[in-house]
Amino acid sequence: MLSVNNLVTSYGLIKALKGVSLEAKEGAVTCILGPNGAGKTTLMFTLAGILAPDSGTVSLLEHNLTGLGAPKVLRQGLALVPENRLVFADMSVHENLLAGAFTQSRAMAAQVNDDIDKMYARFPILKARHDQPAGTLSGGEQQMLALARALMSRPSILLMDEPSVGLSPLIVDEIFAIIKQLNKDGMSILLVEQNATKALQVADYFYLLDQGKVAFSGTPDQLKNDDVIKRAYLGGG
Amino acid sequence: MDVLQTSLDGLMIGSTYALLGLSFALIFGIMRRINLAFGACLLFGAALAIYLEPLLGWGAWGLFFITMAGAALASAYVERLCFAPHSKRSGAVTAMIASFAIWMQLDEISSQLLPQRTHAYQGLELPTLWLGEISVRGDQLLHFGMALVSIILLYILLYKTRLGLLIRATADSPESAYLLGARVPWLGFVVFFLAGILGGVAAFMILSADGHITPLFGLWSTFKGLIAMIIGGVGSLLGAVVGGLILGLVETHAGAALGAEFRDMVTFGLVFLVLVIRPGGLMGVKVYRTDNAAQERV
Amino acid sequence: MDLYLASVLTNMTLIAFLALSAYLVLVVGEVSFGQQAFFCIGAYLTASVTALAGAHIVWGLLAAILGGAVCALLLGLLTLRLSGLYFAISTLCFAELLRFSLLHIRFTRLIDGREIGPDGPEGFSNIRWIFEHNYAVTDFLLLAASCLIILLGLLFGLQRSHLMLTAHMVGHDPVLAQSQGFSPHRYRLGFIALSGAVAGFGGGLFALFNTHIEPAMFGVMLGVHGLAYAIIGGLGTPLGPLLGVVLDIGLLESIRQLAAYRMIVFGGLVALLLVFRPEGIASPRLVARLRRRWGRRRV
Numbered sequence: 001m002l003s004v005n006n007l008v009t010s011y012g013l014i015k016a017l018k019g020v021s022l023e024a025k026e027g028a029v030t031c032i033l034g035p036n037g038a039g040k041t042t043l044m045f046t047l048a049g050i051l052a053p054d055s056g057t058v059s060l061l062e063h064n065l066t067g068l069g070a071p072k073v074l075r076q077g078l079a080l081v082p083e084n085r086l087v088f089a090d091m092s093v094h095e096n097l098l099a100g101a102f103t104q105s106r107a108m109a110a111q112v113n114d115d116i117d118k119m120y121a122r123f124p125i126l127k128a129r130h131d132q133p134a135g136t137l138s139g140g141e142q143q144m145l146a147l148a149r150a151l152m153s154r155p156s157i158l159l160m161d162e163p164s165v166g167l168s169p170l171i172v173d174e175i176f177a178i179i180k181q182l183n184k185d186g187m188s189i190l191l192v193e194q195n196a197t198k199a200l201q202v203a204d205y206f207y208l209l210d211q212g213k214v215a216f217s218g219t220p221d222q223l224k225n226d227d228v229i230k231r232a233y234l235g236g237g
Numbered sequence: 238m239d240v241l242q243t244s245l246d247g248l249m250i251g252s253t254y255a256l257l258g259l260s261f262a263l264i265f266g267i268m269r270r271i272n273l274a275f276g277a278c279l280l281f282g283a284a285l286a287i288y289l290e291p292l293l294g295w296g297a298w299g300l301f302f303i304t305m306a307g308a309a310l311a312s313a314y315v316e317r318l319c320f321a322p323h324s325k326r327s328g329a330v331t332a333m334i335a336s337f338a339i340w341m342q343l344d345e346i347s348s349q350l351l352p353q354r355t356h357a358y359q360g361l362e363l364p365t366l367w368l369g370e371i372s373v374r375g376d377q378l379l380h381f382g383m384a385l386v387s388i389i390l391l392y393i394l395l396y397k398t399r400l401g402l403l404i405r406a407t408a409d410s411p412e413s414a415y416l417l418g419a420r421v422p423w424l425g426f427v428v429f430f431l432a433g434i435l436g437g438v439a440a441f442m443i444l445s446a447d448g449h450i451t452p453l454f455g456l457w458s459t460f461k462g463l464i465a466m467i468i469g470g471v472g473s474l475l476g477a478v479v480g481g482l483i484l485g486l487v488e489t490h491a492g493a494a495l496g497a498e499f500r501d502m503v504t505f506g507l508v509f510l511v512l513v514i515r516p517g518g519l520m521g522v523k524v525y526r527t528d529n530a531a532q533e534r535v
Numbered sequence: 536m537d538l539y540l541a542s543v544l545t546n547m548t549l550i551a552f553l554a555l556s557a558y559l560v561l562v563v564g565e566v567s568f569g570q571q572a573f574f575c576i577g578a579y580l581t582a583s584v585t586a587l588a589g590a591h592i593v594w595g596l597l598a599a600i601l602g603g604a605v606c607a608l609l610l611g612l613l614t615l616r617l618s619g620l621y622f623a624i625s626t627l628c629f630a631e632l633l634r635f636s637l638l639h640i641r642f643t644r645l646i647d648g649r650e651i652g653p654d655g656p657e658g659f660s661n662i663r664w665i666f667e668h669n670y671a672v673t674d675f676l677l678l679a680a681s682c683l684i685i686l687l688g689l690l691f692g693l694q695r696s697h698l699m700l701t702a703h704m705v706g707h708d709p710v711l712a713q714s715q716g717f718s719p720h721r722y723r724l725g726f727i728a729l730s731g732a733v734a735g736f737g738g739g740l741f742a743l744f745n746t747h748i749e750p751a752m753f754g755v756m757l758g759v760h761g762l763a764y765a766i767i768g769g770l771g772t773p774l775g776p777l778l779g780v781v782l783d784i785g786l787l788e789s790i791r792q793l794a795a796y797r798m799i800v801f802g803g804l805v806a807l808l809l810v811f812r813p814e815g816i817a818s819p820r821l822v823a824r825l826r827r828r829w830g831r832r833r834v
Contacts, residue, residue, distance in 0.1 A: 070415050070416055071418040074417065087413070088409035089409060095405075099417055102403060102414075319806055330561075333566070335806045336806075337762075338801075338803075339806050341802040345796065345798035345802070456756075467624055506628075512624060512625040513614065516616065
């Protein structure tokens, strides 16, 4: 569904992505692993239209997304949950969710309210806190809010940049349970993660990014059986 | 009785300062930028109105609409030329200096439109109201009402509409708003236009109450707006309104107690004290502590 | 030399001191709207020392330098925890407070049949030292220009020094500078005091040259012009502020017949210039590139 072809992106003079190609299948959880500085966040930003690639293409369901800019990419159905959550701290939870529906026109107001109710059903904690400023939520709750907010745009694929970063293990478990449930309900997900053990529990397919290139790709079984990767990422001897 | 009268006068003037402060707070809130050309935009609108008035003959309301439209257009022009090209974080000082250059430009254009320097600026003729010993000028009361209505309209726009949600989200975190599909550069334009309209309303109120206009009005209104925003707390809209009212009260009381020549001194002294003792202003303490607005270069 | 040309050049030299003082504050990462205050203090002190006390010009200028530095240091201490907008506005308030206070300071004495001394809004007239000592306009220009050149020479000498590099680092990122073991406060205060001294000195020369000063001359417009020159010129080199001064006064004096419309054209041009060269004409990047090229040729 999402196919990335030979993507090259640079920050000034430094090439952060040196020709990345990958494929995220419909209804699957695709996971990108990689050490710090491998270019994972650059990849996410390029896919979401925040950074413009030097060359290569990104396409979603046969639509070309390359170089469209974030607002248009989002309208095409690709939503990004950025790292470190970035909720609107001074606005209420409810307003944050409304903000997620920027792309929906006013005529669909009733539908927007429906969607918000669905989010409240999925994330009961957000309903309980709906009129609190988002800045007062805990890290885990903010992550849920950011996730729910991204879903408000009714994406066909959801990109998540390190959802587990800075959260306690219990909360991480909860977040991954939510990801699993979302996927079960039919959402296609592209996940960037450093926590390989956790990622193994949810992902259907893996890409390993190293120094701006895809160093490995395969199913969880192939990943588990690869000695080098096992040693480097799964902490096994 | 005198204290009451002075306070009432102060509130009347303060309501216009509140609008000026709000314009600054709007722009600073969403762009983290200072528009030095703000007062010059208002001056341009007013000068244009004076220039066109004899040709059109629409009277006081004509002045009102042309002043407002001229100020809003000038403000939008300033945004395109001085702020849109410097939207990066490092561009704050550059944008400010560019707006200073346009201040000079608009000042000069306005001076050309006002060849005699001091021109009459027609106000609305309304009878003065008396409540026992206390009097209120009819036009000032109307202005107070206009300021109140403007503030309420702004509140509705920001808190009850989709555009308002967009603006507030962008003020909170431009990166996230962009990710969620907001066209952030376009919003900057909208906010400058809005600030121009608010400022234009304030300019009409001040000038028609005074009955005349000089080219010095530009500098004067930039000062008042900035000061109202600083007293109230940078980045807080409510703060800007309160700050404007306080500024009006302080000015009239200082003028009544110490004489007109000490009025401005007291004002600047107050602002300096506020900055040194409580840099966040009255309302903006939270903003000052949590937000890094304070750390960012102007 | 043509008298008119000489006085234009002198004015440019004097305003260059103000632009340089704004530049020094920009180096440590702050924007000041209040450098005119130190210019003003320098002017009044030099006037008082030479005209009121009858001392030599050297003492007058020394007083201007010291006065400017001390006042700037005081302001720096008061605003130590402010930065960005807050600092800029507090300097503006400081300058305006000073200006309004001068409106109320009256201390005149009769010297040689003339009322001498600060006289409220009327200002300080008859600062006649350079006339009494037969300095021609060109002589004075020579004096002011050589002082400016010495100052520029000093700043150039320091350009690659440890001190200047650290100051630039403090300006760029105070937290980083602190983590490198430098005290941002100390550099900040030092440079603000230095900027006060430079502005004060310029103000002293201004008073001597103009022979009459009054509070209205030292309004915020003066300070913002100085700041604008520094930014337009660029922060890459101490010559940047000078470039800004030359561009504005020099270019515009030469098309005087357009005086009434000059700001309409010039204001727009400056804004456009900043669109294409946001870091000013002599931006740090351009200076670095020129230096590399020049260095290569020499090798």
